[in-house]
Amino acid sequence: MKTVLITGGAGYVGSSAAKAFSENGYRVIVLDNLIYGHKEFVQWGNFIEGDIGDTSLLESLFSNYKIDMVSHFAAFAYVGESVKNPRKYYDNNLVKALTLLNQALENDVKVFQFSSTCATYGNPTHIPITESHRQKPFTPYGKSKFFFEEILRDAAFSYNIRFSILRYFNAAGADPGGKIGEDHTPETHLIPLVLDAASERRPHIEIFGTDYDTPDGTCIRDYIHVTDLAAAHVLAAEKTYDAESTIFNLGNGNGFSVREVIESARTVTGRNIHVIEGNRREGDPAKLIGSSAKIMTELGWKPKYASLDKIIETAWAWHQKRFQDH
Numbered sequence: 001m002k003t004v005l006i007t008g009g010a011g012y013v014g015s016s017a018a019k020a021f022s023e024n025g026y027r028v029i030v031l032d033n034l035i036y037g038h039k040e041f042v043q044w045g046n047f048i049e050g051d052i053g054d055t056s057l058l059e060s061l062f063s064n065y066k067i068d069m070v071s072h073f074a075a076f077a078y079v080g081e082s083v084k085n086p087r088k089y090y091d092n093n094l095v096k097a098l099t100l101l102n103q104a105l106e107n108d109v110k111v112f113q114f115s116s117t118c119a120t121y122g123n124p125t126h127i128p129i130t131e132s133h134r135q136k137p138f139t140p141y142g143k144s145k146f147f148f149e150e151i152l153r154d155a156a157f158s159y160n161i162r163f164s165i166l167r168y169f170n171a172a173g174a175d176p177g178g179k180i181g182e183d184h185t186p187e188t189h190l191i192p193l194v195l196d197a198a199s200e201r202r203p204h205i206e207i208f209g210t211d212y213d214t215p216d217g218t219c220i221r222d223y224i225h226v227t228d229l230a231a232a233h234v235l236a237a238e239k240t241y242d243a244e245s246t247i248f249n250l251g252n253g254n255g256f257s258v259r260e261v262i263e264s265a266r267t268v269t270g271r272n273i274h275v276i277e278g279n280r281r282e283g284d285p286a287k288l289i290g291s292s293a294k295i296m297t298e299l300g301w302k303p304k305y306a307s308l309d310k311i312i313e314t315a316w317a318w319h320q321k322r323f324q325d326h
Contacts, residue, residue: 003027003065004237007052007100008073009045010037013115013171013226015180017071018044020230021237029065032074041180053096055103062107069111069237070104072097078188079119079141086140093144098151105159111240112152113233116167118222118249118290120146128291131167131247138283153245162245164236169222169251169290171229173311174318181318182226191223191312194262195319198271205273207258209280218258220287222251225305225314235299246298251290256308268312 004021008014009030014037021044022028028045031052039047050057052074061067075093076082082089104112119142120135137143152163172191174181182192197205210217232250239246256264266273295301305311 001025001027002068002241003029004069004071005029005031005061005065005067006045006071006073007031008037008075008115010034010039010041010047011073012182012184013168013229014073015041015043016175016226016230017073017233018042019175019180020227020234021071024234029061029067031061036184038183043179051096052100053092055099058100058103062103067104067107067109069113069241070100070109071113071115071233071237072100073115075115075145077117077141079139080188082139082141082144089140089144093141094147097148101151101155105155105161109161111162111164111237112155113164113237113240114148114152114166116145116149116165117142118167118169118251118288120149120167123285124288127287128251128253128289129249130291131249131294156245162240164240164245165247166233166236167247167249167290168229169224169249169288171226172223173225173227173305173314175227176305176314178317178321181322182315183322190221190258190261191265191315192319194265194273195269195312195316197273198265198269198316199319199323201323203274204276205262206276206278208278209284210277211280212286214257214286216257216259219284220255220257220289222253222255222289223261223308223311224250224252225303225311228303228305231304232295232299232301235301236295239299248295248299249290249292250295251292252303252306253290253292254306255287255289260308261312264308264312265316268309268316
C-alpha cells in the first residue's frame with residue numbers, strides 16, 4: 001500500500017482527492033492548516049493540522065510516515081487578492097511550497113504531484129488551450145503557480161523525483177454522495193454564487209460584462225466536476241510512478257457562458273434567480289476552454305459528470321445540505 005501525503009486535504013479539491021486516493025487503495029495522510037479548509041471534510045485518512053512551511057513539523061511527519069508521494073493542493077487561490085497582496089501569495093504558494101519540496105527530496109519521496117492552474121497560460125492565443133500553449137501568467141497567483149512548476153522541472157532534472165503537474169480549469173460541483181463540496185469564505189466562484197441567489201442567501205447574481213464576443217455576450221468558461229478532477233489525480237499518480245514526469249490539463253472540453261450557468265441553475269433548482277448586469281472586470285478573457293485530449297489519450301480519463309446540469313445538480317444538493325446544517 002502506497003502512502004500519499006495530501007497537503008490542503010481539508011479543502012474543496014484536496015478533500016475530494018483524499019477520498020479518491022483512499023478508495024483506490026492508498027494510505028492517506030492529510031496536512032492542512034485549516035485557514036481555508038474544513039476539518040469535517042477530512043473523512044479519509046489521518047489528519048495532521050499544520051502548515052506546509054513548518055520545517056520541524058514536516059521533518060517529524062516525514063520521519064513518522066513512509067511517504068511515497070506528495071499530492072500538493074495547499075495554495076492560496078484568490079486571483080484578485082493576489083494582485084492586492086502578492087507577498088502573501090509568493091510566500092505561501094512558492095516559498096512554503098519549496099520548503100515542502102525540500103523535505104520530500106530529503107526523505108527520498110519518489111513522486112510529487114502539483115495542483116496547478118490554467119492561470120499559468122494567461123490570456124489565451126488560441127482555444128481550446130493545450131498543454132503546449134505558451135505560459136504567460138499576468139497575476140501573482142498565476143505566476144506563483146508557474147514559478148513552482150519551473151522549480152519542479154529543475155528538481156526532476158537534478159534529483160531522483162518525478163512530478164505530475166495538473167492544470168485545472170474551473171473546478172465545480174460536489175461529491176455525488178453529498179459528503180463534501182464547495183464552501184469558501186469569501187466565495188468567488190460563479191456556480192455557488194448563483195446557487196446562493198437561488199436559495200436567497202444573496203439577493204442577486206451580477207454578470208460582469210454582456211458585450212463579449214461570445215454567442216450571448218457573456219464570458220465562457222470550462223467547468224470540470226471536482227470528482228472527475230480527483231479521479232484524474234489518481235490516474236496521473238499511477239502514470240508517474242510507472243513512467244516519467246508529465247503535465248496534463250484538466251477541463252471539460254466544453255465551455256459554458258455565464259448566462260448558460262444561470263439558466264441551468266434555474267432549471268435544476270426550480271427557483272427564480274435575480275440577475276443584475278454590470279460592467280466587465282479588468283483582465284477577464286472572453287473564453288477559457290481547455291483541451292483534455294492528452295490525458296484522455298494517454299490515461300483513458302473521461303469526465304463522468306460532463307453536463308452542466310449534472311454539475312449543478314450535485315452542487316445544489318450539497319448547497320442545500322451544507323447551509324441548512326449551518
